Amino acid sequence: MTARTELRRAAVLGSPITHSLSPVLHRAAYAELGLSHWSYDRFEVDEFRLAGFMAKLDSTWAGLSLTMPLKRAIIPLLDDISDTAASVEAVNTVLLTGDGRRLGDNTDIPGMIAALRERGMDKVESAAVLGAGATASSALAALARICTGQVTAYVRSEARAHEMRGWGERLGVDVRTADWDRAHEAFAAPLVIATTPAGTTDSLAGAVTGAPGTLFDVLYDPWPTPLAAAWSRQGGAVVGGLDLLVHQAVLQVEQMTGCTPAPLQAMRNAGERALEAR
Structure with missing residues (x-):
């Protein structure tokens, strides 16, 4: 763990x-961690105001978290990005170094893996998205x-199907695509990752039968989603959006502060309390 006494700032933009x-x-x-001189805020910033915001950052800033619609818009404003971020052309973490460089990373991907591993899922033979x-x-x-x-992606248009197959080729994943009308067929897979906006999968909840495998629903508010609730009722394992959010934030805290390990359980407890209060 490192100790710092000067003011250090971080924030989430989106x-x-x-x-x-x-x-x-x-x-x-x-x-x-006892980092009383650290602050973390949120700022309403869209892609049109992003460059202006970045230009105003001074040496007190240590890092930024990015959400939509900034994960790709930030890339031209950075000095370098990690291989992980480059693999999906998306940055959710910016580190501001002492020598003035701005480095981009993606903690969503390792955060997703860590959330699954926490539930005992290190390897899977097939999956659906x-x-x-x-x-x-x-x-x-x-x-x-x-x-x-093989990974099967259920999508609404041929354009999206083409995009997902392209990502599969780029990432080395055997991706086949199927029409969204057949999305209920995904539930036969040992791992299903739901990446759609709130409400999109609600109509699929009634199709969850038998003994499903693991559902990773990236939403966290409202929670549980109808799909996650139906999955749990049938005895399937559920990984939620808060799990992803906490694990990716753990990695951000470690990178920005230099303090390892970050306090995962304290962060999760705080997130759960915040959601309960909404």
């Missing part, structure tokens, strides 16, 4: 941003490391 739990998680970590957005590409990148067989 639009909309008022819903973000990142301040709760990072502040809980700072409190547990619901959706085809930015989170779906991160899911494919995570599956590239833990899935030994």
Whole structure:
């Protein structure tokens, strides 16, 4: 653990941003680590205001967390990005170094893997992905490391199908695509990763029968989603969006502060309390 006494700042940027739990998680970590001189805030910033915001950052800033729609917009404003971020062309973490450099990383991918491993899922023979957005590409990148067989992506258009197959080729994942109307067929897979916006999978909850495998639903508010609730009722294992949020935030805290390990349980407890209060 490193000790610092000078003011250090970090924040999450995005639009909309008022819903973000990142301040709760990072502040809980700072409190547990005794980093009283660290602050973590949230700022409403869209892609049009991003360059102006970045230009105003001074030497007190240590890092930034990024949510939509900034994960790709930030890349031209950085000095370098990690291989992990480059693999999906998405940055959710910016480190501001002492020599003035701005480095981008992606902690969503290792955070997703860590959340699954926490539930005992180190390897899986096949998987299904619901959706085809930015989170779906991160899911494919995570599956590239833990899935030994085919991944089926359920999407709404041929354009999205083409995009997901392209990501599969780039990431070294055997991806086949199927129409969203057949999404209920995904539930036969040992691992299903739902990456769609709130409400999208609600109509699928009634199709969860038998003894399902593991569902990773990246949403965390509202929670549980109808799909996650139905999955649990049938005895399936569920990994939620808060699990992902906490694990990726743990990695951000470690990178920004240099303090390892970050206090995962304290961060999770703070996130759970915040969600219960909503």
